[in-house]
Amino acid sequence: MRRSLFGRSWPNVIALVLLVFFAFPVYWMVSTSFKPNKDIISKTPVFIPFHATLEHFSTAFKAPQFWEMAGNSLLVTVIAVGASLVIATLAAFAVARMRFRGRKAFILVIMLAQMAPWEVMVISVYLIVRDNNMLNSLVPLMIFYMMMVLPFTVWTLRGFIAAVPKELEESAMVDGCTRPQAFVRVVFPLLVPGLMSTSLFGFITAWNEFPLVLVLNKATGPGTAQTLPVWLSSFQTNFGDDWGATMAASTVFALPILVLFLFFQRKAVGGQTAGAVKG
Amino acid sequence: MAVQSDPVRAQAPGPSNTDGAVPGDSLSGPRRSGPGLLSRFAPYALLAPAMLATLTLLLWPLVNTFVLSLQNLNKRQLIQHLTEWTGFSNYTDQLTSADFWHTTERSVVFTAINVVLIMVGGTLVGLLLNRLGSKMRLTLGVGLILAWAMPFVAQSTVYLWLFDSRYGVVNWGLDKLGWHSMATYNWTGNQASTFFVIILLIVWGSIPFVAFNMYAGLTTIPTELYEAARMDGAGAFKIFSSVIYPSLKPFFLGTTFLEIIWVFKSFTQVYTIDGGGPERSTETMPVYSFVEGIGNQHFGVGSAIAILTMVMLALAMVPYFRVILKQEDEL
Numbered sequence: 001m002r003r004s005l006f007g008r009s010w011p012n013v014i015a016l017v018l019l020v021f022f023a024f025p026v027y028w029m030v031s032t033s034f035k036p037n038k039d040i041i042s043k044t045p046v047f048i049p050f051h052a053t054l055e056h057f058s059t060a061f062k063a064p065q066f067w068e069m070a071g072n073s074l075l076v077t078v079i080a081v082g083a084s085l086v087i088a089t090l091a092a093f094a095v096a097r098m099r100f101r102g103r104k105a106f107i108l109v110i111m112l113a114q115m116a117p118w119e120v121m122v123i124s125v126y127l128i129v130r131d132n133n134m135l136n137s138l139v140p141l142m143i144f145y146m147m148m149v150l151p152f153t154v155w156t157l158r159g160f161i162a163a164v165p166k167e168l169e170e171s172a173m174v175d176g177c178t179r180p181q182a183f184v185r186v187v188f189p190l191l192v193p194g195l196m197s198t199s200l201f202g203f204i205t206a207w208n209e210f211p212l213v214l215v216l217n218k219a220t221g222p223g224t225a226q227t228l229p230v231w232l233s234s235f236q237t238n239f240g241d242d243w244g245a246t247m248a249a250s251t252v253f254a255l256p257i258l259v260l261f262l263f264f265q266r267k268a269v270g271g272q273t274a275g276a277v278k279g
Numbered sequence: 280m281a282v283q284s285d286p287v288r289a290q291a292p293g294p295s296n297t298d299g300a301v302p303g304d305s306l307s308g309p310r311r312s313g314p315g316l317l318s319r320f321a322p323y324a325l326l327a328p329a330m331l332a333t334l335t336l337l338l339w340p341l342v343n344t345f346v347l348s349l350q351n352l353n354k355r356q357l358i359q360h361l362t363e364w365t366g367f368s369n370y371t372d373q374l375t376s377a378d379f380w381h382t383t384e385r386s387v388v389f390t391a392i393n394v395v396l397i398m399v400g401g402t403l404v405g406l407l408l409n410r411l412g413s414k415m416r417l418t419l420g421v422g423l424i425l426a427w428a429m430p431f432v433a434q435s436t437v438y439l440w441l442f443d444s445r446y447g448v449v450n451w452g453l454d455k456l457g458w459h460s461m462a463t464y465n466w467t468g469n470q471a472s473t474f475f476v477i478i479l480l481i482v483w484g485s486i487p488f489v490a491f492n493m494y495a496g497l498t499t500i501p502t503e504l505y506e507a508a509r510m511d512g513a514g515a516f517k518i519f520s521s522v523i524y525p526s527l528k529p530f531f532l533g534t535t536f537l538e539i540i541w542v543f544k545s546f547t548q549v550y551t552i553d554g555g556g557p558e559r560s561t562e563t564m565p566v567y568s569f570v571e572g573i574g575n576q577h578f579g580v581g582s583a584i585a586i587l588t589m590v591m592l593a594l595a596m597v598p599y600f601r602v603i604l605k606q607e608d609e610l
Contacts, residue, residue: 011410015419018404022483023422026429028448029437045448087328094325106326109333111603116337117592119546119565120585123572124344127357147336154329179318208430210547215573229432233551236436243440254433261428262421 026258033057033248040244056248063235063249065224070252073227076138077206080145081199084153087146089195092157093183097166113151118144119211126215136219141227145209149202156201160194161187200264204257228253344589347582354576369583378567379584383591386543386563389474393542396482398535401489406523408494420491427487435551438480442466467553470560477552477561481542489534496527536599540592564588 032040036053039046060066095103129140164187172182210229217225220234235249348370350356351363373379404423408416429437442449444465453461466472504522513521524531546565549555555562555570562570568588572581 011407012412012415014407015411015415018407019419019422021422022419022426022487025434025437025441025483026425028441029433032440041446043451045446045451087332090325091329094322098322098325100319100322103322106330109330113333113337115540115592115596116341117544117565117585117589119544120568120588121340121344122569123578123581123585124340124347126573127347127578128340128343144336147332150329150332204428204430208432208547210432210551211569229430229547232432232436236439243443243446246436247440250433250436254428254430257430258425258428261424 026254029247029250029254032243033251035244037244041241056242056244057252059239059242059245060235060249060252063231063238063245065220065222065226066231068222068224069226069228069231072138072225073207073229076141076145076227077203079142080206081149081202083142083146084150084202085157085195085199088150088153088157088198089191091154092161093187095154096158096161097169110151110154114155116148116151118148122211122215125212129216136217136225138225140216141209141213141225144212145206148209149205152205153198153202156198157191157194160191160198163194164190197264200260203260207257341589344582344585347579348586350579350582352577352579352582357576357578365579369579370587372580373583373587379587382562382564382567385561386591389478389563390539390543393478393481393485394535394538396478397485397489397538397542398531400482400486401534402493402531404486404490405493405497406519408490409497423487423490426483427491429484431484431547432551434480434484435548438476439467439552442476468557470557473553473557473561477549480548480552481545484548485538485541489538492530492534493527496530497523500526532599532602536596539595543592543595544588564591 031047031049033056034049034052034054035046036051036055039049039051091106094100095107125140125144126135129135134140168186168190169179169182172186173179177185208229209227210233213227214230214233217227217230220226232249232253236246239245349364349366351365351369355361356363404419408419411419441447444450444463447466449466450461450464453464464472466476500523504526505518508518508522543563544565545563546569549561549563549566550569553561555566559570564584565588568581568584571577571584575581
């Protein structure tokens with residue numbers, strides 16, 4: 001009897017072990033950020049923060065230029081993702097709905113662009129931006145982040161547009177709409193969920209980006225053009241062993257993404273997954 | 280939401296792309312409605328912004344990397360705006376240097392270990408998700424999403440804290456389990472242990488993506504196929520090799536390829552754990568290019584390493600793109 005019970009429950013046991021493996025680092029980050037210092041630097045780890053404190057968050061928020069960099073991150077991300085959605089929607093519509101010479105070539109370009117090795121293009125981008133006197137500015141970040149998320153956005157939106165039955169568009173045109181009108185009034189409303197999940201991944205890419213901003217925007221102090229990833233990585237250097245403050249900073253940086261992800265992917269976990277690129 | 284029903288197509292360009300994005304008669308719309316000339320140029324007008332962006336923001340930096348790689352460009356030349364052409368000497372220097380080949384070898388092994396662990400782990404977790412009841416699946420799914428969604432720099436920061444030598448919970452656990460010499464172990468003190476942390480970090484953060492896509496793929500396999508295999512007396516391995524693998528072959532191919540590319544060019548995780556240290560012993564190709572080019576301000580040398588890295592990536596892409604081009608008609 002006991003054996004058969006185990007036979008039925010072993011997937012659940014493994015699932016719980018895996019749950020701990022995947023969720024523990026995130027839990028540890030959040031719980032450390034609420035623990036008083038004596039619980040953090042204790043010989044025996046305190047697994048549940050009974051004596052929760054907000055002092056680490058106030059250390060993080062009071063760190064120089066925190067709010068400025070948070071604003072930078074948000075502004076750069078929103079503009080990069082917004083611009084890429086507009087440009088990508090136009091291109092995706094052409095690719096999904098029209099047949100023309102060079103279509104396959106364009107698709108190949110998009111596929112290749114998605115593999116673009118931005119990590120090793122940093123030197124080149126740095127010198128281009130420097131020659132244009134745009135170091136320590138948010139504009140190059142907006143422009144290049146837009147390009148980083150563009151290929152993926154085109155690719156995903158193409159699938160979403162292709163999934164809208166073209167009969168809907170045609171019947172709108174029979175009823176007297178022009179093609180652009182048919183797109184705006186009929187196709188676009190159906191694309192909203194697709195646009196939202198696509199922009200989630202663009203948002204993550206831009207929010208995460210580290211090497212480029214690290215190189216382009218070195219200037220600190222008031223008016224800095226750095227973003228939160230650089231802040232967090234230098235925070236850890238500056239605050240050394242203050243793990244409470246460092247984890248509070250990590251939590252603040254990760255929280256918007258974790259919330260967005262859980263919110264948007266809620267349905268995906270129960271049923272299907274909108275797989276996407278997080279690279 | 281057709282994109283959600285096919286995992287490989289949704290995540291990236293994949294050979295499984297058979298959604299027929301261009302139905303044969305999709306021309307009927309524009310032909311009937313628009314004036315001929317206008318609708319013939321309409322697609323190009325729609326593509327123009329994307330093409331313009333790709334040319335100026337992607338192609339130009341790529342070409343510029345190559346141009347820079349042919350120069351002797353260090354701090355002095357940069358400040359005085361000098362252009363000193365050196366032909367291919369940056370390349371010959373690299374290709375004859377032991378450092379370069381060590382880094383290459385290290386990157387290839389690093390990528391192979393990561394990708395094998397990610398693919399095997401992701402496949403197993405995906406199979407498990409498929410077996411679980413809906414509540415347990417949701418619970419594990421939340422855990423996977425938390426790991427997946429963590430921003431890279433936050434991931435690294437947390438791992439450094441987990442593996443902290445004095446107060447890290449990992450060392451405490453190892454000590455409690457009886458491995459007392461690990462009580463104050465310095466994980467970033469040598470090459471092997473630093474790589475252990477980096478690989479664990481990357482595998483931990485990458486498995487959820489593969490697992491979710493694997494699970495989504497499994498839900499598309501008709502249950503009749505399993506039943507038929509089971510009636511033929513197939514065991515778990517046989518079912519995997521004769522039912523699951525053939526049905527999801529495009530998924531395995533596409534995802535493995537993507538992971539190879541992503542891991543090989545991963546920079547943030549490797550760099551933020553120990554900056555390629557100790558003593559440059561965990562530098563992979565992108566970090567090597569960064570440290571030489573930006574850190575040591577040898578921009579020409581760094582660019583040559585960047586180009587050589589791109590060549591390696593391109594070589595890794597060849598088999599994948601051959602599959603895609605074979606199925607070109609389905610694009």
